[in-house]
Amino acid sequence: MPTYGERDLAFARGKGCYLYTTSGKKYLDFAGGIAVNSLGHCHPQLVKILNKQSKILWHTSNLYKNNNQELFAKELCNKTFADRVFFTNSGAEAIECGLKVIKSYWNLKNKNKKTIITFKGAFHGRTFAALSAQKNKKYSEGFTPLLSGFKNITFNDEKVLLKNITKETAAIMIEPIQGEGGIRPASLKFLKYIKKICIKHDILLFLDEVQSGFGRSGKLYAHEWAKIKPDILATAKGIGSGFPLGACLATSKASFGMTRGKHGSTYGGNPLAVAIGREVLKIISNKKFLTDVDVISRYLWKNLKQLQSNYDEILDVRGAGLLLGIKTKQNNVMIANKLKKNKLLTVPAGDNIIRLAPPLTINKIHVDQAIKILNQTFKTLL
Numbered sequence: 001m002p003t004y005g006e007r008d009l010a011f012a013r014g015k016g017c018y019l020y021t022t023s024g025k026k027y028l029d030f031a032g033g034i035a036v037n038s039l040g041h042c043h044p045q046l047v048k049i050l051n052k053q054s055k056i057l058w059h060t061s062n063l064y065k066n067n068n069q070e071l072f073a074k075e076l077c078n079k080t081f082a083d084r085v086f087f088t089n090s091g092a093e094a095i096e097c098g099l100k101v102i103k104s105y106w107n108l109k110n111k112n113k114k115t116i117i118t119f120k121g122a123f124h125g126r127t128f129a130a131l132s133a134q135k136n137k138k139y140s141e142g143f144t145p146l147l148s149g150f151k152n153i154t155f156n157d158e159k160v161l162l163k164n165i166t167k168e169t170a171a172i173m174i175e176p177i178q179g180e181g182g183i184r185p186a187s188l189k190f191l192k193y194i195k196k197i198c199i200k201h202d203i204l205l206f207l208d209e210v211q212s213g214f215g216r217s218g219k220l221y222a223h224e225w226a227k228i229k230p231d232i233l234a235t236a237k238g239i240g241s242g243f244p245l246g247a248c249l250a251t252s253k254a255s256f257g258m259t260r261g262k263h264g265s266t267y268g269g270n271p272l273a274v275a276i277g278r279e280v281l282k283i284i285s286n287k288k289f290l291t292d293v294d295v296i297s298r299y300l301w302k303n304l305k306q307l308q309s310n311y312d313e314i315l316d317v318r319g320a321g322l323l324l325g326i327k328t329k330q331n332n333v334m335i336a337n338k339l340k341k342n343k344l345l346t347v348p349a350g351d352n353i354i355r356l357a358p359p360l361t362i363n364k365i366h367v368d369q370a371i372k373i374l375n376q377t378f379k380t381l382l
């Protein structure tokens with residue numbers, strides 16, 4: 001189905017932060033497979049693990065005990081707020097699972113809490129529940145009727161949030177940094193306020209860290225900057241560094257309705273994905289690795305701000321960690337195409353943003369190279 005439109009570029013291979021076409025042309029990858037290739041392309045440790053696992057076991061189904069899956073779940077719990085994990089193959093599936101956690105929790109408690117608050121500009125995926133949650137016509141046009149039970153309100157606004165809290169509010173669902181919507185971070189103050197509201201009004205907090213998680217912000221999960229803890233969290237993208245993998249994390253309290261038979265997945269948490277995920281977690285959750293992400297992201301930020309001061313064309317630079325956005329006057333897709341011609345890959349996002357989501361392994365050389373190409377490109381736009 002032609003859902004992706006025309007695609008003019010094909011890559012034959014990737015190494016580290018670079019992609020190479022069949023004819024050998026080299027591109028600096030600051031798109032990272034839309035914030036997916038957290039450790040770059042073909043990271044040697046991941047190649048080794050995948051090779052090793054591919055010779056041992058690929059698939060058994062979730063009818064059988066899977067020791068590595070259980071170990072991975074424990075490792076994730078040890079490093080986060082969570083007590084329970086459900087493995088998926090993608091972000092939208094992790095979102096679906098989280099929504100089922102919310103529904104099952106209030107059903108079991110026999111409380112009439114049926115509204116989930118979501119935010120304008122949010123993106124939670126392409127399934128019906130995700131389309132219903134984000135209420136964005138760009139994605140849901142032609143797919144009505146959607147599911148009821150979601151209230152979509154202004155982002156980063158404490159007053160509006162408070163006004164919309166009722167006895168029926170079951171959960172608040174938010175991306176700590178909106179990705180597709182245009183790289184808009186929730187303020188730390190807003191995240192803290194949401195947590196306070198959740199405690200006060202007995203509401204579950206569901207964080208979508210599919211894009212902002214797994215080291216991208218300089219912490220394992222972006223909400224850690226606000227020093228808050230969710231009840232449920234969806235994670236994907238960076239967790240597999242390119243291998244399809246996702247997970248829904250939850251406290252045992254929030255997930256007490258997810259009992260035998262309540263959910264399932266044929267492939268979720270399969271041996272190949274789990275082997276990769278464990279290795280990615282080991283590398284990314286290392287303190288030194290996260291400090292390096294923080295340091296390099298600040299260097300990129302400083303350079304982007306400098307770029308902004310040189311070009312009226314740049315209206316804003318925003319984001320956090322290595323999930324950054326450049327808001328331009330002229331069309332972002334047109335500019336991203338020009339950057340692509342100059343061998344820098346970026347991804348357009350909502351609100352006319354050019355999104356940068358490079359591998360977390362970039363160094364100063366990569367940043368300098370990206371800034372040079374951005375400079376060259378913005379010069380031609382004058």
Ligand SMILES: Cc1ncc(COP(=O)(O)O)c(C=O)c1O
Binds near residue numbers: 125180208212
């Ligand atoms: C914040 C967020 N949530 C959910 C999703 C859906 O993930 P997937 O495309 O893996 O289903 C995305 C994908 O871009 C995302 O950015």
